[in-house]
Amino acid sequence: MKRFLSSVTDGSGFDIGLVLLPLAFLFVMSGLPLVYNVVMSFQEVDMFSLGSFARPFVGLKNYIDLFSQPETRPILLNTAIFVSASIAGQFLIGFGLALFFWVNFPGASWLRGLFLVSWVMPGLVVGAIWNWILSGDFGVLNFLLRETGAISGNIFWRSDPNYSLWAVIIANIWLGTSFNMILLSVGLSGIPKDLYEAAELDGANAFQRFWTITLPMMRSTIGAIIALGLIFTLQQFDLFAAITSGGPNNTSNVTQYWAWDLSFRQYDFAKGATISVIMIVFVMFASVVYVRSTRHEVRG
Amino acid sequence: MTFQIELNGVNKYYGAFHALKDINLAIEEGTFVALVGPSGCGKSTLLRSLAGLEKITAGEMKIAGQRMNDVPPRKRDVAMVFQSYALYPHMTVEENLTYSLRIRGVKKAEARKAAEEVATTTGLSHLMKRFPRELSGGQRQRVAMSRAIIRHPKAFLFDEPLSNLDAALRVHMRKEIRALHDRLHATSVYVTHDQIEAMTMADHVVVMRDGVIEQQGRPLDLYDRPANRFVAGFIGSPAMNFIPAVVGEGGADALLDFGRTRARLALAARLTPGLAVTVGIRPEHISIVAAGEGAFDIPVGIVESTGSATYVTSATQPELTVVETGRGAVKSGDVIGLSIDPKQLHVFDAETGERIGTERPPVTAASPPRLHLAEGAR
Numbered sequence: 145m146k147r148f149l150s151s152v153t154d155g156s157g158f159d160i161g162l163v164l165l166p167l168a169f170l171f172v173m174s175g176l177p178l179v180y181n182v183v184m185s186f187q188e189v190d191m192f193s194l195g196s197f198a199r200p201f202v203g204l205k206n207y208i209d210l211f212s213q214p215e216t217r218p219i220l221l222n223t224a225i226f227v228s229a230s231i232a233g234q235f236l237i238g239f240g241l242a243l244f245f246w247v248n249f250p251g252a253s254w255l256r257g258l259f260l261v262s263w264v265m266p267g268l269v270v271g272a273i274w275n276w277i278l279s280g281d282f283g284v285l286n287f288l289l290r291e292t293g294a295i296s297g298n299i300f301w302r303s304d305p306n307y308s309l310w311a312v313i314i315a316n317i318w319l320g321t322s323f324n325m326i327l328l329s330v331g332l333s334g335i336p337k338d339l340y341e342a343a344e345l346d347g348a349n350a351f352q353r354f355w356t357i358t359l360p361m362m363r364s365t366i367g368a369i370i371a372l373g374l375i376f377t378l379q380q381f382d383l384f385a386a387i388t389s390g391g392p393n394n395t396s397n398v399t400q401y402w403a404w405d406l407s408f409r410q411y412d413f414a415k416g417a418t419i420s421v422i423m424i425v426f427v428m429f430a431s432v433v434y435v436r437s438t439r440h441e442v443r444g
Numbered sequence: 445m446t447f448q449i450e451l452n453g454v455n456k457y458y459g460a461f462h463a464l465k466d467i468n469l470a471i472e473e474g475t476f477v478a479l480v481g482p483s484g485c486g487k488s489t490l491l492r493s494l495a496g497l498e499k500i501t502a503g504e505m506k507i508a509g510q511r512m513n514d515v516p517p518r519k520r521d522v523a524m525v526f527q528s529y530a531l532y533p534h535m536t537v538e539e540n541l542t543y544s545l546r547i548r549g550v551k552k553a554e555a556r557k558a559a560e561e562v563a564t565t566t567g568l569s570h571l572m573k574r575f576p577r578e579l580s581g582g583q584r585q586r587v588a589m590s591r592a593i594i595r596h597p598k599a600f601l602f603d604e605p606l607s608n609l610d611a612a613l614r615v616h617m618r619k620e621i622r623a624l625h626d627r628l629h630a631t632s633v634y635v636t637h638d639q640i641e642a643m644t645m646a647d648h649v650v651v652m653r654d655g656v657i658e659q660q661g662r663p664l665d666l667y668d669r670p671a672n673r674f675v676a677g678f679i680g681s682p683a684m685n686f687i688p689a690v691v692g693e694g695g696a697d698a699l700l701d702f703g704r705t706r707a708r709l710a711l712a713a714r715l716t717p718g719l720a721v722t723v724g725i726r727p728e729h730i731s732i733v734a735a736g737e738g739a740f741d742i743p744v745g746i747v748e749s750t751g752s753a754t755y756v757t758s759a760t761q762p763e764l765t766v767v768e769t770g771r772g773a774v775k776s777g778d779v780i781g782l783s784i785d786p787k788q789l790h791v792f793d794a795e796t797g798e799r800i801g802t803e804r805p806p807v808t809a810a811s812p813p814r815l816h817l818a819e820g821a822r
Binding site for chain 1: 516522534
């Protein structure tokens with residue numbers, strides 16, 4: 145007992161205690177619900193069995209049922225489009241801005257800080273504002289497009305099945321760009337300046353320097369950002385709730401919104417859990433990419 | 445005669461700060477030039493201006509006869525070895541070496557062959573597949589040099605390349621760089637704050653302070669005839685002794701002021717009687733004799749021995765340091781006599797610090813010299 149106490153006060157026991165505390169927290173608050181969710185996806189769950197753990201197992205029935213539903217494929221496709229378009233937009237615009245502010249003109253850091261405003265805004269508020277911007281009859285976006293001659297008639301962004309998903313994507317790109325920009329700025333500033341000078345003396349022009357120095361040196365940052373972007377876009381919910389509610393006719397519905405809709409509006413908890421399990425697989429993949437990219441820090 | 449590198453009235457301002465003041469420098473092809481001076485003297489700025497990494501504010505800069513003022517670094521055809529080495533961390537040694545060739549569009553096989561050739565001469569052949577982070581400091585240094593050599597540039601620029609190495613390796617690399625220079629007959633400009641590096645490696649030494657070239661010339665000329673007190677104190681180790689003095693009535697000797705101790709010392713040349721001067725004596729030019737037998741006597745303060753040499757510091761104000769080879773019998777508290785050859789004295793104006801006397805330095809910053817390779821270098 146005494147040895148145990150002394151190891152806690154000045155030995156490895158204290159370190160183990162420090163690790164155990166967050167691990168216990170993570171297990172109770174994240175691990176158990178995750179496992180519970182996976183178990184639920186193999187069970188038959190209805191309003192009456194919701195209160196008990198012992199529910200009849202039905203094997204893969206929930207999965208088979210889910211994929212036989214006609215809306216499943218379009219929604220999965222929507223999710224893929226939403227995730228890839230959002231990440232591409234956020235990353236490209238964020239990288240462009242990061243490179244722009246990297247030039248360090250007067251007021252650059254001040255202006256860069258201002259971009260973080262989008263990051264502190266709640267998704268529902270962002271959604272409400274984009275509702276106005278995207279509004280069909282009197283929206284600013286339509287006004288601009290009309291005045292510049294890009295379109296002749298108004299686009300009903302939120303109610304036109306061809307555009308509804310893109311309305312959310314545009315808002316989501318706006319929301320996530322600043323996060324990308326900040327992380328990429330940090331990555332850029334981590335590249336030693338003398339590498340560029342050496343490359344310049346070695347005869348590389350600005351474009352070659354970008355391809356041969358900047359991009360490879362940013363590999364781990366870019367990997368981390370794409371992985372985080374995948375996780376963040378897969379959990380984007382507020383914008384759907386605020387802008388389209390997944391409509392019209394599921395044309396802007398995505399898995400994360402659908403899972404919520406199935407579980408908490410239609411009370412089909414088993415299906416909701418099943419969709420969540422599919423998403424877990426993708427997020428796990430993203431997490432592995434993230435961990436791997438942050439582990440391989442390149443610096444000689 | 446065209447020079448490989450020519451600077452005429454080069455000035456550089458950072459805002460109001462005048463970093464380089466009227467720099468004139470002409471370097472013949474194949475010369476090894478060292479820019480030396482304390483930190484902040486402008487030597488690195490001058491080197492970076494040569495590379496094109498800094499833009500000069502006024503004056504003219506020519507490399508191989510071509511005006512370079514507005515030419516971007518990548519078109520100047522000069523190679524630089526950075527203090528930090530600046531190796532590309534995401535590339536192997538081979539990729540680091542061939543980078544400049546690949547950028548120029550040289551075929552892969554050809555670039556590889558060139559890299560192998562250079563690597564053999566610099567002893568890197570067995571490290572070609574390694575990444576910079578897997579190399580030791582000395583190996584990284586070699587990669588940085590090889591990366592410069594592979595290009596056959598018009599000039600090599602070295603920015604304190606040895607300062608990140610330990611003392612023993614530094615001495616070794618010093619010789620290697622010089623040997624490499626002799627083999628390639630390339631024009632090299634080498635920045636260092638270490639006067640020993642400058643003295644041992646260079647054909648031509650440029651001493652800078654506060655953005656001004658204080659003196660330039662062959663290393664031993666700078667040692668023998670420093671143009672002013674700053675150069676005299678900077679070149680040579682241990683540093684030259686400076687003693688305030690007044691020229692005697694006859695003009696043939698000087699009265700040295702050591703505080704309580706006064707001494708009379710014969711001068712090699714006649715000077716104006718009563719002139720306030722600073723007398724400079726190198727520690728290695730003083731020999732210790734018995735009290736009363738030398739030019740003057742002095743009390744001993746500290747005696748330090750390295751085994752091969754003994755450093756005797758006087759208990760006077762200002763201190764006088766004497767270096768004796770071997771192990772002296774002198775102890776702290778002794779009174780010793782000092783013998784000094786008047787020809788080895790340096791006399792400087794007490795106010796301006798400029799050298800006084802007939803022996804003018806052969807080279808000044810105002811008139812660019814024609815430089816020649818040291819004997820045996822070709």
